[in-house]
Amino acid sequence: MPSSITTIGFDADDTLWQNEQFFRTSEKHFADLLSPHVEIADLSDRLLAIEKRNLDLYGFGIKGFTLSLIETAVEVTEGQVPSSVIAEILAAGREMLRHPVETLPHVQETLEQLADQYRLVLITKGDLFDQERKLAQSGLGDFFDAVEIVSNKDRATYQRVFSRHGDGAERAMMIGNSLKSDVVPAIEAGSWGIFVPHELTWALEHVDAPVAEPRFREIGHLGELVPLLAKIS
Known part of the structure; x- marks a missing residue:
């Protein structure tokens, strides 16, 4: 592995x-x-x-x-x-x-620490215009080497995106608050899947955590991501 x-x-x-x-x-x-x-x-x-x-x-x-x-x-x-x-x-x-964009805690400093060491890719579902608006208003766009606004997130999506913008899914990691969209299909594609729970997650995004998978991790917030990478990289 x-x-x-x-x-x-x-x-x-x-x-x-x-x-x-x-x-x-x-x-x-x-x-x-x-x-x-x-x-x-x-x-x-x-x-x-x-x-x-x-x-x-x-x-x-x-x-x-x-x-x-x-x-x-x-x-x-x-x-x-x-x-x-x-x-x-x-x-x-x-x-x-x-509505104005409200970034979550630890986002800015975490992206700053990672941007010079890794290729960072934003992978998001949703309406093209709205997602582009939120990214522009967030002020985070310069941290990302690529942005993919997709209609769905499944195994094929992650294989395609990480091959296009990286060295393949096996050398990639996906971070997100949705087990269904961000974590499980990324692991199925061969990547690491890091679950960052949010207090509010849409009911249609709920599935069981893949706790038996060796490439699954859960962190409490994005501030814990850099120390996690130091342990597993």
């Missing part, structure tokens, strides 16, 4: 900067908007089912989320949702797209 790591991939949302908290806030606002018109005890479950159904059509990101909110509102009210509620949902989506 080659241990010489030359390339490090980073997830973006909820790994480098806050993201899920804005979806949760918008979902609460959505429930408040609908409460005068319909009482739905399982509204979050209904929304999640529609989001899952729409992933293949809309992909990941705020725009797909907004469309799923509208579809949920139409469905649970049996088409009776007022146009004013639809307008407020659209306004909430636009507000999410304008």
Whole structure:
């Protein structure tokens, strides 16, 4: 098992900067908007089912989320949702797209320490324009040798990205808050997978941690990444 790591991939949302908290806030606002018109005890479950159904059509990101909110509102009210509620949902989506980027603790200093020693690649899912906006506003773009905004993260994605921008998956490491998207498929591709939990992670990104895998590690925050690399490189 080659241990010489030359390339490090980073997830973006909820790994480098806050993201899920804005979806949760918008979902609460959505429930408040609908409460005068319909009482739905399982509204979050209904929304999640529609989001899952729409992933293949809309992909990941705020725009797909907004469309799923509208579809949920139409469905649970049996088409009776007022146009004013639809307008407020659209306004909430636009507000999410304008929200300032909030980087997470230890991100800046960790990237500074790693940038001269490794090829750093940002690998993120989501809407192209929105991810580019967040990267530009974060001020982190200069640390990365490459940026890949992909429609999905699976084994083939990591094999392709780490071959294109590095020395192959076996000499790469992927860092992220999603076991499903960032860690498990990277390990399947032959890379290291480093799990950095975030207090808020979308339900569709939950899977069991691959604790038996020799290339799996979990750290509490990005400040622990440099010491970890010193141990395993």
